[in-house]
Amino acid sequence: GAVVSQHPSWVICKSGTSVKIECRSLDFQATTMFWYRQFPKQSLMLMATSNEGSKATYEQGVEKDKFLINHASLTLSTLTVTSAHPEDSSFYICSGQGFTGELFFGEGSRLTVL
């Protein structure tokens, strides 16, 4: 199947700093990217949907100024957690959807904010 790669897979940062997570579709063009957040032992919660070249659509309760999403090309989307705090520590997963409509998930990025 198609491959979606996230980087970094692990990141530790100090409180107040910003962290960028990249999500790349390696062998297909992702017209839409989805960003999820997963708390320990819980399900995935959709944070936002982004279409290439457009502003992301955020789910209710997600701070768009805190979680900046950019989808500048058909193969790259980024999530920037600005002024991170310990409560932002989580597992972030992206998924890409290509022209076939099928979703492919990245391997996830674990963020720990000290």
Next chain:
Amino acid sequence: AQSVTQLGSHVSVSEGALVLLRCNYSSSVPPYLFWYVQYPNQGLQLLLKYTTGATLVKGINGFEAEFKKSETSFHLTKPSAHMSDAAEYFCAVTPTGTASKLTFGTGTRLQVTL
């Protein structure tokens, strides 16, 4: 609106025994249904999906699921568990024709013992 209920957050079976993971859904329109598997610190991998047609769906690694509209269920089964099946399993639903905005269940952790 859609929702998914996974009965049993933790299921333990012996190697070689039947695996049954339960999923019930609620949807105002005919749904697309999915089962995903997540290994520790990894993203989600699609096991199988139901869109239309045959209600018994076969997936990877010997898993299958049956869509039962009358019971609003999509239970996941495997005749004989293997140690490598130990993982977290998520059921997900999306409205027909939009295989994108998935609503996930809370997951079931499958433990396989000798």
